[in-house]
Amino acid sequence: MEKKPWHNHYPKQIPTSINYSEKPLHYFLAETAEKNGELKALHFMGKELTYKELFTQARKMASYLQSLGLQKGDKVAIMLPNCPQSVISYYGALMAGGIVVQTNPLYTERELEFQLLDSEAKFIVCLDILLPRVSKVRDRTDVKHTIVTGIKDYLPFPKNLIYPFIQKRQYNMVVKVEQTENQHVWTRIMEQAGTDYVEHDIDPVEDLALLQYTGGTTGNPKGVMLTHYNLVSNVEMCDAWLYKTKAKPQSVLAVLPFFHVYGMTAVMNLSVMNGSKMILMPKFDAQDVLKTIEKERPTLFPGAPTIYIGLLKHPDIKKYDLSSIEACISGSAPLPVEVQEQFEKVTGGRLVEGYGLTESSPVTHANFVWDKRVNGSIGVPWPDTDAKIFKMDGDMEEAAAGEIGELAVKGPQVMKGYWKNPEETDRVLKDGWLFTGDLGYMDEDGYFYVVDRRKDMIIAGGYNIYPREVEEVLYEHEAIQEVVVAGVPDPYRGETVKAYVVLKEGANVTEEELNTFARKHLAAYKVPRIYEFRDELPKTAVGKILRRKLVEEEKEITSV
Template sequence: MGVDVVKPWFKHYPEQVSPTMEYDKRPLHEYLEESASRFPDKIAVHFMGTELSFQEVYDSARKFASYLQSLGLEKDDRVAIMLPNTPQAVIAYYGALLGGATVVQTNPLYTERELEYQMKDSGAKFIVCLDILLPRTTTVKPETDIEHIIVTGIKDYLPFPKNLIYPFIQKREYNMVVKPEHSGDTHVWTKVMDDSTTDYTPVEIDPVEDLALLQYTGGTTGYPKGVMLTHYNLVSNTQMCSNWLYKTEYAKESILGILPFFHVYGMTTVMNLSIMMAQKMILIPKFDVDTVLKTIQKERPTMFPGAPTIYIGLLNHPKLNKYDLSSVEACISGSAPLPSEVQQRFEKVTGGRLVEGYGLTETSPVTHANLVWENRRSGTIGIPWPDTDSKIVNAETMEEMPVGEVGEIAVKGPQVMKGYWNREEDTAKTLKDGWLLTGDMGKMDEDGYFYVVDRKKDMIIAGGFNIYPREVEEVLYEHEAIQEAVVAGVPDPYRGETVKAYIVLKDGYDVSEKELNTFCRENLAAFKVPRMYEFRTELPKTAVGKILRRKLVDEEREKLN
């Protein structure tokens, strides 16, 4: 599956990382069986004081597979999982795969409308959800193909006395306590685990052709699309990840699981990597800065995949210096551009390495990253991973652009999706001769390092000038008062669009629009300087911490109507 010609980025590969690899053509769930066989008593999951061994996770996954099959699960049926990072999320995922199903990862924050759309589109017959989400799930069920709901709760895996206290916390936070009954088409997780055997019926899987996952895109361009990812897509990307992190040791690391598993980035770089490499995953179901800092100090994770907003949140905690974060050795940041100031500060605090990577739902997800322990270049997404080819193209003609010129980033490799679920036309627009058009505008320098200039659809055209929001945001992040910043193009009667900056200030800082304007004019061409500033206490984000620029643009357009 190797890249057939010498590429400029190969010269940067350390000797421990080969430009081409042999990837296992095995079902993804076999790695859980293998880790349980080799390390049955080793801790696989740490969750708020509870620990499960690899054997316990594997046995529970087999029970879940057996139970689904007893309800009529057949090969390729879709099983939706609508859970935060909990032991159940891992068990249900691998249990569904053991039973021959295709997993549909579902965001627990979805509204009824969003949930109904995804269930209808995917044709899921089973859904696993939290107890507090049961009313929402029950409401949409009659409009979908869902036949069975499996209900679980955070408290199901909490140790004593947390399991007794949690219902009171739940009532305070969500103003509800749901006590589902195990009857009819509603199935209670604890009852499923108590009553099921591990005797499921193995299903023959073709790793290259059979789907492991339907992962829905964020829907920034119309309705969300189901990305079809095969077992081979996910296995190859996870093996690439392990190869890239060559200094990490098999069965000796622990990975902090803040990134949600219902997002493909967390699913690959935390859950699947941990299972494949027999590492311990430390699960945190909801991002809370205090909880994260205490967990790092106590549990000593060595790896910490994240997003810039997560690292920013930690770095701006007023008591950061009271915590020991020195266990952290390697972090790959994704989902959004990583400001160089954040990278430098985080490395100083932890003593570990934090590098920017890049990927898409359609690529399982990682395609590029900076080298973790060798020279890297701030402001770049790094170089393509093993067996991953990439180029900058004119999206209309697919003609390759000269070095240094901006075009659309295209990628090719074993991690690239099979296509979009039931959307042949969209698939044909995105996949061309084996190349996936990412929708991101970028450039490549003469050394083979890639730069994301911006999303094609986020480019601002003001007065005839092309303005890339990321460039403006990088300047804003250099200002000492700014904690978070996002730039968007908003309608303007004269320029067509104009640049607006949305700002979150650090605690204890104050800055005026005039001061920011002066600062930007010192660092940007006049036409790129924001004409409008809006100060906020927080910015809208996805579950993985990616700032929703499009939502801010939509808000501006609504104001005009």
């Protein structure tokens, strides 16, 4: 790769180009189990598995799936939170020659049915409490076999005995799972299955490892086809970026869900490659996370802005020792500078913003963790990753430094295309470039900035307004916990700027006060004309605020 302006900032420890391993992704688990089998792989509510145990159980899953008839290329849906079974299923499916379809446990029946039908999944692994939902849609899909597990299956004594009572109180259900021809009990598989399975020939560059569905904030989600090589290359880039962590074994706080591509790459796959211990948390609860950090002492904490915000707003955060945290890369949404600075002060570690998308496995850019970083920037492209800003006229003309256009990326982590959707594939992949749909610019030093989604840009009275710029200003107000800005219909300006605000606990501020504050930092046409105070904002499972949902709510109101 030719030298790029951002390469001037690379520290000597990070190569600009890497000789990537052309091997199936699941080989990492086999290699780590062979070299460091006694290292702890998973910690789950007091229960721990070594890499040797993890590998053995993944082999059992591979063997069992093949005994049910899994052929190379068959899809295996995994509908689990972060728990040992999610890691075992993932690697077991890959070992058997399958393609993983990560499925959000929060999906409604309609969403689940769409994904199972679209992916042509033949197998699904799910929690017992999700079985009623799966059973209702299964006969309308290609799914032939359901493997059912429960949280209690990997809890230590006596938690495993107590959990069914907690489950009944929390979910008002206790699901009894019976072994049938098409329904299979996880514990029985682990007790009875062998470890022998047929290793299929995998072409890492061409063969898919994963169908990862995009968020689907507008329209139906699209299945992103990611090959073994896409995923392996992004994990090895991530490893190179975190060069200081190689000196000693790491423990990684696994709060980001593995069914989200960022958690899958930056937590699960990176940990398996390096022999790090994953501290699994099936859901985000600020109190539980703070207790876990103090007790288990994780060193790496990949996350999303809402996770860090949630911890910072906890009234007792100063009572906990968070000093084990060395490095955090924030993804999935823009990281407010104020949040970055506060979190670093509390932990003593480094928190930097990164950037990526499902279609790129997912990471393409990040700030340097221990070297030059620029607040407000998404950083620079990762090794072997090229990036350009193209003018918005659609003629593939590169924009000048500082000029806003659409960000496009190119590299070994970029997807093969969208599953059964050649039209959308052709729309976003052009001459090897993945057009992200994000608007941004590159400065003269090669640092990149994202100002907003192309479809989220507000045009008010002929002016282009970027919501992120307005949000960054409002985040500086001491009373604001979370904020999202969107364009709403306006009969005079076409659109006008509206801010949806969540205040910090105990804080009070009026619309007039926020308006005065915003006018000190923004041009008049960018200042929100409407403020709406809310207790919470709609979010995805990984904590990304759903701006489009708020916009759709506004349209429904105005159309009544």
